[in-house]
Amino acid sequence: MILTVIGIGLIGGSIAKELKQKKFCNKVIGVDSSINHQKIALNNKIVDEIYSFKQAVQMSDIILISIPVDNTSKVLKEVLDLVDKQIVFDVGSIKEKVIQHVNAHPKRKNFVATHPIAGTEFSGPEAAHIGLFKGKINIICNKEESSKEAVEKISELYHILGMENIYMNAQDHDIHSAYVSHISHISSFCLALSVMDKEKDEKNILNMAGSGFESTVRLAKSNKEMWTPIFTENKSNILAVLNDYIEKLNSFKSAIKEDDYEKLNDLILQANGIKKILN
Known part of the structure; x- marks a missing residue:
């Protein structure tokens, strides 16, 4: 063959x-x-x-x-x-x-x-x-x-x-890909950009980066020739996911800003539910 x-x-x-x-x-x-x-x-x-x-x-x-x-x-x-x-x-x-x-x-x-x-x-x-x-x-x-x-x-x-x-079916596949894979790469790219912007003023920040940072930002090494087309071709699904993701980020931002321990605990506990899926 x-x-x-x-x-x-x-x-x-x-x-x-x-x-x-x-x-x-x-x-x-x-x-x-x-x-x-x-x-x-x-x-x-x-x-x-x-x-x-x-x-x-x-x-x-x-x-x-x-x-x-x-x-x-x-x-x-x-x-x-x-x-x-x-x-x-x-x-x-x-x-x-x-x-x-x-x-x-x-x-x-x-x-x-x-x-x-x-x-x-x-x-x-x-x-x-x-x-x-x-x-x-x-x-x-x-x-x-x-x-x-x-x-x-x-x-x-x-x-x-x-x-x-x-x-x-293809439609469901593309929606799930946006939530599980594509948003993970966008998150990693954004974290890498944020850290590199900050490092211009605080050069020691990377010395403090542990395994959590390394695993989260690993995907930011990914190839632009592959990922730029993915983001544009799955545009509608990714934008829907981004809107939801930004909403969750704003929930954390608001809770931290207001010293709302109860809200922070609730957000983290909800997120912990992922353990039942991944374990």
């Missing part, structure tokens, strides 16, 4: 590397606009060969699209225009717009919309590694719009990576 990876970064590269090791495919072809990414992917044996977009699609059995979400819809349509029986899947964290873009495509059933919930703050093929997906969740969206064979093959692929597949 031949796998083509369009976009050889952390996610695409890690999938390719592990599927090769586990013999799911016997060849991986890479497609990437960056010459540097091509060289790293070849040198690190993430891919076996680099081909042009059209050649790679035509030679493959499965095509993975792992590129920034603002370009996924366009590239997906171009891939579907070229396929015959090949299976196509993407890994982006925005699903509704992508699916809508190809709803009427005659090869729509060849496409499976997926979102593996895995990653790090690092990016590029040099960050790709085996084990990234083990024990994590993969979401398959609108599976009834894909062929049974395509869903089964992509589900098998993710099981081989050590993931559990769950199913969701």
